[in-house]
Amino acid sequence: MTNYGPKIAVSREGQITIVELLDEEILEEGTINVIADSVFSVVADGTGIKLIISFAQVRHLSSSALGMLIRINKRVEESGGTLKLSHLRKPLLEIFKITRLDRSFDIYNDNNAALRSFNS
């Protein structure tokens, strides 16, 4: 089992990789860079990755965290993969709507809905 660091938990459902963000607050650059590097390692492990990032543990995120997600999305797309987001609490979803990033990302209520979307 590959260790991707303390900030994420990685699991697999068939061909789909689920990354759960473990921090309640994703605010400052130090934390964000560690998370980004961990997720980039996951993405680098295979081309055409089908990736879900779960925000079930996350209560706060900053605009810098949004920037991190944009960079991750770009890396996933460049490797021929697809990224979906899940479990965004209502206040965090509101941030995506205010910044219009709800149109840039596929967002689902939970992991099951995101998993089903890969199969549809």
Next chain:
Amino acid sequence: MPSDTYQEIEISSSFSQARQAEQTIVTAAENHGYVESDLFALQLSLEEALSNAIRHGNRQDSQKIINIRYHVSQERIDIYVADEGTGFDPTNVPDPTADENLENPHGRGIMLMRAYMNLVEYNQEGNVVHIVKLNPKSTKSSCKNHE
């Protein structure tokens, strides 16, 4: 109900010190009866204001200081964040929601502050930001200049 809280804090250009300052102010707001959604908005806006002060204002120079003055009452919260930079023109910031900017990883901080606070204004130089959060539960709150 507690009496109004007036405080002035100085921090270095450190993200961890910024986190502590945020927590102090959010706790003060909670003690004055602001609800969870207000606290969320306050923490987000403070995070953006302080990150901008550290990253853009003070260029992450650990020798440079950020001054934070805040006043918390039941009616409103006023916060002034001052950095030691030369300032900027806040009217000249690209719209992060424009199609051509959506893939830009930066540039959303001010927009989020404006979305979550009742007032966001800069001094003429652009190195001091004043943010105001009114308590929607209070009948006395208004955005008229408090200081």
